[in-house]
Amino acid sequence: MRILVVGAGAVGGYFGARLVQAGRDVDFLVRPARAALLREHGLVLRTIAGETERIPVRAVTVSELAPEYDVVLLAVKSYGLEGAVDDLAGAVGPRTVVVPFLNGMRHLGVLTDRFGEERVYGGVSMVMTRLGASGEIVEVGRMGELIYGPLGDAPVVEPDLVHKALDGAGFTARTAQDIRQEMWDKWVFLASLGAVTCLMRAPIGRVNRAPGGPEFSAGMFAEAMAVATASGFPPSERIRTLADRIINDTERDTSTSMYWDLTHDNPVEGEHIVGDLVARGRALGVPTPLFSLAHTHLSVYSAGREA
Structure with missing residues (x-):
């Protein structure tokens, strides 16, 4: 199985590197400047244990793609x-599936409109990594899991073949029976944690130690649950238990990559993670006053960066 990883950042770079180390046939689609660096130095991974791994990888650019x-x-x-999506189109042939690991749900429509439902899977990634200043991948916690599954009943590549390509590479890989439910579960949790920490500009423990903090955090999660339920995907018991433990926590400095980006003057995924949840709530008649406030906050931040 030939695998193309689009992007060699904190998520794609990490899982792609592990697949390479497991002997899989992997190319990385990157920009020319990044391709030159990868060809010369490989992917650099700094582990949570403080070790530095250099993984030789194959980097390709858009002009080198073929539908193979x-x-x-x-x-x-x-x-x-x-x-x-425009860049990777040249890699998609009659027996190719695209497996996205983005947060939220809006990207599924973009991909199915372009490639057809039979060539698109849903996907969830769970990893604690960041991209360092020199392009290295930095582990900040011990977590690595990919969850995936077809959106329709007739994918052009069967789930067992996709699983065989991704399994056994040093991280957890599993096929979901209902990938949309898995995606909604992660979205509800991530959007709530991200909206709370970004709006309050603090990790969740500090927020919940403040007066009114626990009620604010619980209210944010309740809004996300209400939108998910009205959309036909009520959060699972597993994600509600996780939220009870993390979103209500008063001790740890837990946050999200969106909070990291916000506090380091990077672009944020405010529209995809928070704005889309607000829009779906509005369309379904579900009030989301806290999420709407967080969306406004992130939008003002983004406008300031672009000014």
Whole structure:
């Protein structure tokens, strides 16, 4: 199975590197400047244990693509989605599936409109990594899991073949029976944690130690649950238990990559993670006053960066 990883950032770079180390046939689609660096230095991974790994990888650019891949792993930030879809189109052949690992749900429509439902899977990634200043991938916690599954009943590449391509590479890989439910579960949790920490500009423990903090955090999660339930995907018991433990926590400095980006003057995925939840709530008649406030806050921040 030939695998193309679109993006060599904190998510795609991490899982792609592990697949390479497991002996899989992997190319990385990147920009020319990044390709030159990867060809010379490989992917650099700094582990949570403080070790530095250098993994030789094959980097390709758009002009070098051919429709010869079986699986395309799409791991870019949501604000780069449209450009990435245009770039990877040349890799999609009659027996290719695109497996995206973006947060939220809006990207599924973009991908199915472009490639057809039979060539698109849903996907969830769970990993604690960041991209360092020199392009290295930095582990900040011990977590690595990919969850995936077809959107329709007749994918051009069967789930067992996709699973065989991704399994046994040093991280957990599993096929979901209902990938949309898995995606909604992660979205509800991530959007709530991200909206709370970004709006309050503090990790969740500090927020919940403040007067009114626990009620604010619980209210944010309740809004997300209400939108998910009205959309036909009520959060699972597993994600509600996780939220009870993390979103109500008063001790740990837990946050999200969106909070990291916000506090380091980086672009944020406010529209895809928070704005889309607000829009769906509005369309379904579900009030989301706290999420709407967080969306406004993130929008003002983004406008300031672009000014």
